[in-house]
Each structure stands twice: as structure tokens, then as C-alpha cells.
Amino acid sequence: MTNSSPGTPDLLTVTDLRVTLQTARGPADALRGVSLSLRRGDTVGLIGESGCGKSITALALMGLLPDGAVVSGSIRLHGQELTTLDEPALCRLRGDRIGMVFQEPMTALNPLHTVGRQIGESLRLHKGLGAAAARAEALRLLERVQLPQARERLDAYPHQLSGGQRQRVVIAIALACGPDLLVADEPTTALDVTIQREVLDLIAELVAEDGMGLLLISHDLGVMAQTVQRLLVMYGGTVVESGPTAAVFQRLAHPYTRGLFAARPRLGLARGTRLATIPGRVPELADMPRGCPFADRCERVIDACRATDPPLVALAPGHDARCLRVHG
Known part of the structure; x- marks a missing residue:
């Protein structure tokens, strides 16, 4: 769960959000127990590879999931439950709040x-x-x-x-x-680097001026480091690590977070140096393994990782990771 500063009611609270999509191969779990919260003025980032569940989370918040999607859990905006709203009510919400x-x-x-x-x-x-x-x-x-x-x-x-x-x-x-909440889904993907920075600075400036909450979705660690106060790392439809952005970057507690960080381009590398990569690929929704979804790509995997869903481990106040081996 993403924790915010005390004393102010949450603007957005997502609790154990689960989304099952209907595919040609049968039902597939796209989100598996996502929880987060933010208050007015908070900036929160969702990061991960394509297929990890970032955009599905955004579509769930907007009530724009594909036909046939099955949703459980809770999405509350200013305390109002959104998962039970009908389409006319959602239309009044979108673009307004x-x-x-x-x-x-x-x-x-x-x-x-x-x-x-x-x-x-x-x-x-x-x-x-x-x-x-x-x-x-x-x-x-x-x-x-x-x-x-x-x-x-x-x-x-x-x-x-x-x-x-x-x-x-x-x-x-x-x-x-x-609006009270701004959801930005990869807002700079199609832009060159200079324009990317201008657009991100503009979004940050407008959010600060209006006191909105910002949920920023990206696959770019550099964007997150400069833009959001808190970071949620997603993999396999769930949040595997969350906390203050600086703390997540400093600790890199989950093996997937470490893999993302190691794979980033860096200045000063010799010409021809190959970037580190995470072996394998994000599993298809219909092929999600039992236990930790990252187990098949993790160099620290043990048998227990494949037997059960890893628990959420508190590393520090507001900083959690979902890993059996986070302490050793």
C-alpha cells in the first residue's frame, strides 16, 4: 500500500484491485491485488515493463476496461466507490473529477x-x-x-x-x-528527449499549481526519479515494491527493481558496451505462474518462490517489497 502523509483524507484509495480479462485462451488475471493511495498534491509513479499491468490499472481507474472484464476490490475517489458505478455515472466522472x-x-x-x-x-x-x-x-x-x-x-x-x-x-x-486526479499514461513516449522534458515539467508545474493528485505511468526510471514523490514497481499484475522514490532507488529491495535499475542506459559507458538485461520475458496473462510472477526470471529464486505468493514485507515506514528473499 502506498502511504501518504497523515492528517489529510485520501483523494484516491485502491484496495486489493483485481481484474480478469476474457481472452481467446480463457480468463486471464491482468491485475492481482493492486493497492495504492494518494492525497491531493501527491505524485505517485507506476513503473514496469510492457505487460506488467500499468495501463490496465489506469483504465480500471477510468472505468474504461474492455467488455467482459471482471473487477473485484475497491477504487474510491474522495470515498466514493467507483467499481459499482454505471456507465452514465462514470461518464460524468471522466474529464470532470x-x-x-x-x-x-x-x-x-x-x-x-x-x-x-x-x-x-x-x-x-x-x-x-x-x-x-x-x-x-x-x-x-x-x-x-x-x-x-x-x-x-x-x-x-x-x-x-x-x-x-x-x-x-x-x-x-x-x-x-x-480535475482532482490526473492520470498520465506514458505521456512522453512518442516525443523526443527535449520535448519529453518540457512536457513533464509542464505537468509537474500544473499539478503543483492546482493541488491535484498525479498518477504517472512510465517505463523510464529517469522520468520517475525527477517527477514523482512515491514509486510503485509493477510486475505480473501486482506491485512488487513501493515506497518513497529516493528510498526505492537507494535500496532496490526487489530483484525485479534491481534488474530494471541495472538495465538503464548510463553516461560514460564505453562504446559498444552492452546494457544488462533481465533474462526471459514478462509472462503472458494466461500463463502467469503460480507463486511469485518473477520467479522464472529471478537469479535468486528458491523452490518456495514458486509454491506460494510472496508476502508483503515492510522494509521501512512506507517502503514495502513483495519477496521471500528480501532480507537474504
Whole structure:
């Protein structure tokens, strides 16, 4: 569980969240007991390889899981249970109290509508603004996310903007109604390094200004180190290590966390040096092994790792790891 500072009610509380998806090979457990919490102003990161459950967690929070998904556990926003809401109630929630920045802005935006109209849509739906007021607010939002020539861009179509400009539009849409929680799913994947940093700095600045909670999803350790206060490392649909970002990086308690850290690119390596890799691959959802999901790739595995789910071990206040061999 991700712990927050005492004295303030949780904005978001996820408890033992489990999601089973229907696949061609039968039911598959995509999330297996995910728990986290954050308060207003908190910044929390989810990190792990593709297929570990990060994006499914985000879709579960938004109520956007595929048809046929079976959900158990609890997702509470300001104490309101979200897993039992019907679709009309979720539609009222999305874009209003929860905003989301998607991974690829070109697919997140509608190519048939101008960016001004797309930003104004949530303002008309959730805030009841008229066309003129929505357009004026859309311009203010584009200026706030520092889109160059914002007034001229109001009537532009997505294909007329660069990748970084489109991502700023997506951020403006996510922020339009002043959400309590911002979910950013790999928001810089399709951008070059310089634009990545600009977009991440912009998100951090806006979160700090508005006091929102931020859940940032990424596979980039460098992004997490510079952006979030707390870090959750995911593997096989569960959180295998969580804690303050600096503490997780310092301790690297779980073998998977150590593997991710060892595989990162570093300055100063000799030309031609091969990066360390984690052997094997993330198991398919339908082939998830019994016991620790990382057992088949772990160099410290013992028989007990494959026999039972590892317990959550407290390493320090607010810092936990799910591993039988975390102490030896």
C-alpha cells in the first residue's frame, strides 16, 4: 500500500484491485491485488515493463476496461466507490473529477474536429458553458499549457500540429474541468528527449499549481526519479515494491527493481558496451505462474518462490517489497 502523509483524507484509495480479462485462451488475471493511495498534491509513479499491468490499472481507474472484464476490490475517489458505478455515472466522472493524458496524442484526438472544439467539448458537457464561453476557456487553457500561437491553433486540426503540440492539447483537455486526479499514461513516449522534458515539467508545474493528485505511468526510471514523490514497481499484475522514490532507488529491495535499475542506459559507458538485461520475458496473462510472477526470471529464486505468493514485507515506514528473499 502506498502511504501518504497523515492528517489529510485520501483523494484516491485502491484496495486489493483485481481484474480478469476474457481472452481467446480463457480468463486471464491482468491485475492481482493492486493497492495504492494518494492525497491531493501527491505524485505517485507506476513503473514496469510492457505487460506488467500499468495501463490496465489506469483504465480500471477510468472505468474504461474492455467488455467482459471482471473487477473485484475497491477504487474510491474522495470515498466514493467507483467499481459499482454505471456507465452514465462514470461518464460524468471522466474529464470532470478525473483527467487522463493518453500515451499517443494522435490517436487520443479526433482528426475530424479542431483542437478548440475538442477542448471545449468537456467544458460544455460538464460545466454547461455555451459555445463562446467554451472557446474563450479553451484559448486560456492552450495558453496555460504554453502552446505557441495559441489563438491561431484553436482552429487547427490535430494533423496540423507537431507531436509535442498535440500532447499539450491533450493535457489542456485533461485539465479543462479542474480535475482532482490526473492520470498520465506514458505521456512522453512518442516525443523526443527535449520535448519529453518540457512536457513533464509542464505537468509537474500544473499539478503543483492546482493541488491535484498525479498518477504517472512510465517505463523510464529517469522520468520517475525527477517527477514523482512515491514509486510503485509493477510486475505480473501486482506491485512488487513501493515506497518513497529516493528510498526505492537507494535500496532496490526487489530483484525485479534491481534488474530494471541495472538495465538503464548510463553516461560514460564505453562504446559498444552492452546494457544488462533481465533474462526471459514478462509472462503472458494466461500463463502467469503460480507463486511469485518473477520467479522464472529471478537469479535468486528458491523452490518456495514458486509454491506460494510472496508476502508483503515492510522494509521501512512506507517502503514495502513483495519477496521471500528480501532480507537474504
